Amino acid sequence: GVLIVGERGTGKTSLALAIAAEAKVPVVEVKAHQLEAGLWVGQSASNVRELFQTARDLAPVIIFVExxxxFAGVRGQFIHTTKQDHEAFINQLLVELDGFENQDGVLLMATTRNLKQIDEALKRPGRMDRVLHLQRPTQMEREKILQFAAKETMDKELIDFVDWKKVAEKTALLRPIELKLVPLALEGSAFRSKFLDTDELMSYCSWFATFSSTIPKWLRRTPIAKKISKHIVNHLGLTLTREDMQQWSMETKFPHAVWAAGRGLITLLLPNFDIVDNIWLEPTAWEGIGCTKITKAKNEGSVNGNVESRSYLEKKLVFCFGSYIASQLLLPFGEENFLSSSELKQAQEIATRMVIQYGWGPDDSPAIYITSKAMYDLGYDKAREMLLKNRKVLEKIVEQLLEFENLTGEDLINILNENGGIREQEPFFLSKSYYSELTSDGAMDDNGNGAALNLLGTTV
Known part of the structure; x- marks a missing residue:
């Protein structure tokens, strides 16, 4: 037997089918539900016996299992009766692979993403001991894959406009199955950058839809028809140039740059909060994946060591909305940035935990859902207010990040100061009633924390 190991999308199945095609041998593809246990004990082992018996009758043949x-997880991990049939399945598979019967002309070929999850007995010599490891393609291999895919999907006149070596450098994190989609994405990205008269474009599209069925294919391929089509494209302003094809990275990077800039700026604006070390766009990523490194400040916004105060949790709630608000301000209308979905979920968790577990809310409302939603809305409104006041700073950070792909904490502070950024000051609380209560008791210190917070039950 042969094991092909690799990540999803690295071409394991394609390699197995290519081997079969090269050997000119038929392939029997086996699905999980065809071998799994049924109503009777030992049915999966019986299925294996029948499979190999059928394969011997059809030899030469390749049994292919994805x-x-x-199928073949490690034995001995389950003691429940429902899992015991798995043990019998592996044992029967070992019997077939050991070749007590003549197995000439029968080859078991399987793919897996995790070699460690397969039972060791199956990988011993004489069984499935031939292992092929598929790695992600190198830069040269990626370039060849991209050029091959471009010939199938792109306009031939545009292929030479693209620097495929540069594209290959930016697609190090993509798998072969994803690389095949890149050329089409490049062309689509270039078209989206064009400014069009929508009404005129729709009128032409309706005209083409009306007459396309009446014009024969041979007429469409004539030089005159091609010349007319090219004239219409030029008239609509859809002609792509070399410069258009070189701007592919900006559109894919922009949402990631906005996401990272929003997180970095909101952290910088919050007083006595976490520290922004740097924000960057991953240089080897096709999309220019945005990354941020934010270090939690020690003993800031807390009462006792790592114990978080209400002030710190409210700042963290506001922080969760930074990237989402930045996307609302800078992305085109109607375009949603799904990169912020996990942070919005975290904001809901923080607001719910503050109300249900610690009893912290903007008012004394007994309705838990209404109170937690009110805290969530307060965090959103505060984050929006802060970024609206510093929109110029946000735009500058995005611009610098797209140009240099890496900004340190000092760079962000310089951009903030040079563009008139407005930071929040202590004391920082979302709930005005809670702030009034603290100030009336004289319990505030210089950092916005209360010396008497423990007495108010605000520690976590």
Missing amino acids: DFDL
Whole structure:
């Protein structure tokens, strides 16, 4: 037997089918539900016997199994009766692979993403001991894959406009199955950058839809028809140039740059909060994946060491909305940035925890849902207010990040000061009633924390 190991999308199945095609041998593809246990004990082992018996009758043949770790997991991990049939399945598979019967002309070929999840007995010599590891393609291999895919999907006149070496450098994190989509994405990105008269474009599209069925294919391929089509494209302003094809990275990077800039700026604006070390766009990523490194400040916004105060949690709630508000301000109308979804979920968790677990809310409302939603809305409104006051700073950070792909904490502070950024000051509380209560008791210190917070039950 042969095991092909690699990540999803690295071409394991394609390699197996290519081997079969080169050997000119038929392939029997086996699905999980065809071998799994049924109503009777020992049915999966019986299925294996029948499979190999049928394969011997059809020899030469290749038995191909995808995601082999789903079939042949490690034995001895389950003691429940419902899992005991798995042990019998592995034992029967070992019997077939050991070749007590003549197995000439029968080859078991399987793919897996995790070699460690397969039972060790199956990988011993004489069984499935031939292992092929598929790695992600190198830069040269990526360039060849991109050029091959471009010939199938792109306009031939545009292929030479693209610097495929540069594209290959920016697609180090993509798998072969994803690389095939890149050329089409490049062309689509260039078209989206064009400014069009929508009404005129729709009128032409309706005209083409009306007459396309009546014009024969041979007429469309004539030089005159091609010349007319090219004239219409030029008239609509859809002709792509070399410069258009070189701007592909900006559109894909922009949402990631906005996401990272929003997180970095909101952290910088919050007083006595976490520290922004740097924000960057991953240089080897096709999308220019945005990254931020933010270090939690020690003993800031807390009462006792790592114990978080209400002030710190409210700042953290506001922080969760930074990237989402930045996307609302800078992305085109109607375009949603899904990069912020996890942070919005975290904001809901923080607001709910503050109300349900600690009893902190903007008012004394007994309705838990209304109170937690009110805290969530307060965090959103405060984050929006802060970024609206510093929109110029946000735009400058995004611009610098797209140009240099890496900004340190000092760079962000310089941009903030040079563009008139407005930071929040202590004391920082979302709930005005809670702030009034603290100030009336004289319990505030210089950092916005209360010396008497423990007495108010505000420690976590």
